[in-house]
Amino acid sequence: MSTDSFDPVLLEILGNKFASVTEEMCLTLQRTGRTLYVKETADFACALAGRDGRFFAYPRSIGVSGFVGLECLPAIEAAVAACGALEPGDVILTNDPYRSTGLATHLPDLHMIEPYFDGGEIVAYGWCFVHCSDVGGRVASSISPVNTEIFQEGLRIPPVKLMRRGEMSPEVKLFLDANSRTPEANMGDIRAMLASLATGRRRVAQMLSQHGAAELGAAQGALMDYAAGKAEAVLRTVPEGSYRFADYLDDDAASRLPVRLAVTVTIGGGKVHLDFTGSDPQVATAMNIPSCGRPHAWLTLRMLALVQTLDRSAPLNAGLLRPLSIYTPPGSLVNPEEPAATGVRHAAAIRVNDILNGAFGLALPSVLPAAASGTVIPIVMSEPLASGGRMVQVIEPLIGGTGARQGHDGVDGRDSGISNLANNPVETVEAELGVEVLRYGLRPDSGGAGQWRGGCGMELSFRILSPGSHVLGRGMERLLFRPWGQAGGQPGLPGSLVVNEGQPRERRLGKIDVLEVEAGDIVTFRTPGAGGWGNPLDREAEAVLVDVEAGFVTPDHAKAAYGVALIDGRIDAETTARLRAAQTGSEGTVFGPERDAWDSIFAPEAMDRLNAALLALPLSRRQARRREIFETVLADLPSAFPKSPANAAQAEAAQRRLETCLAETS
Structure with missing residues (x-):
């Protein structure tokens, strides 16, 4: 059956059925989970992938819906290929970011894949992940911002068969138990994952009996085509052009040096290109995002959110990313080389979300929010x-x-x-x-x-x-x-x-x-x-009063930040008018004083040049040279810089030192 001629009513029915399968898988996992982080916090996800390894069905609101499952890359296919031929009852397990080509992004996230068969043919894959309490490593919970390589972060599991023909591999279980501080809790969550995959298997089998393999296979492609069309239509409404934005992590957890992330978003013809040139080289700590150079969900989520904000009917699947292309400089924070540590990659991913928010906000200032x-x-x-x-x-x-x-x-x-x-x-x-x-x-x-x-x-x-x-x-x-x-x-x-x-x-x-x-x-x-x-001076005084009554804003802050004076729980209109007239x-x-102080020395153009020069150096030399440059530039500035800004003479001297370092590095 051609996806071009797929009946739209039937497609809507099947799309909802597929989504219901993933939601039931999630409910099964949460109800049978062992740890607080699964049964209460819900740090897990489930999805259905096609034979090409791309997710065509994903829940909208259960688990961590919205980011982990929407990998537009053939990550499942890579894990499947690593395990060879699959049979009914086989289940693949992995947590290795590099060997799974970015399906896993740090070691506590255990990913499972089960092939679903119709006769002797695979028709789909069930997938789930859970954040485990501990997979060994240097610290309890396996995650530390100061780990310097992935070997310190715990047990690495390349794609292996945890289950063979429905039986758990005793050798794999032995390795899992021996490399965790919480083996019983981990195994409880692993069995919950297996239960969720079994739920998906049963529900897909029911759909096969109702619709047949050919119809379900065509529906998978049609759903992603439909999502891609929706995404392109939304992007055509965004003003064409290139928009650039940068932001910082406070530091790399091993020094006081901020870590920069930058992006240029280019939009035109219903397509969008994300270029992360200008982002810092990978750090020697655990903030790196292992995207493997692909349009990874950690780097594209804000675009997905924009599409689904402007068109709430767009289905949640990998087709949403089809209009997108991406460039992540090899060896950078957003595309690190093995064995870079990745345990706290979510900190950098959140800042990526911020810079995409800022860049798209330049195009759609009335739609995108502040940070x-x-x-x-x-x-x-x-x-x-x-x-x-x-x-x-x-x-x-x-x-x-x-x-x-x-x-x-x-x-x-x-x-x-x-x-x-x-x-x-x-x-x-x-x-x-x-x-x-x-x-x-x-x-x-x-x-x-x-x-x-x-x-x-x-x-x-x-x-x-x-x-x-x-x-x-x-x-x-x-x-x-x-x-x-x-x-x-x-x-x-x-x-x-x-x-x-x-x-x-x-x-x-x-x-x-x-x-x-x-x-x-x-x-x-x-x-x-x-x-x-x-x-803030344009905020209605009554809204400020409501915030004070609710406890969101104190009376002193209402006066200082909004120019709203209160007496006995009521607005003092005369004083408020005077305060607001005197303020601008x-x-x-508005980044705030600390960012303004930093940018006064390390201007965006200079940081772009610096990172281009650093990425041209051998990987082993980049971090040392980066430290040398910042130590030189910051030498005569206040020790608390940028919380304590430099005076004019100090700033000018620092800028001259930076130019000298840039010339030497280039």
């Missing part, structure tokens, strides 16, 4: 067990809010821009871990001021009950560079981490690897607020 909070922090607790060993669980996947956009405030304490992880209920956390949660709520005044306010960040404060415990907070970002505001909106507040706040033993920390804590210590994480949109607003993108 979201820009961080997802899975806060991990590791505590000793009486029987020996350690328990490893995620307390919360702490996030911030979404950026404001024209006509709408951002969402407070919720950001599904990169994933839609759920929070763990406080009661469940306290029942399973040795912590007492003291506060878990929104962070007042953190959302960027604007005509439309940015979403508030979160605050989580907990007391440690078990001696000898460790806390890990992977993915901490926006502690320095704030989530930017748009159209004159102000940036959100940066994040923070403090232990024993207000006490003699207070410690204010930046990014952490393994934080050793003792019983009685109080740990407080605060996530950034998102950027605002539009001049900003225009365009």
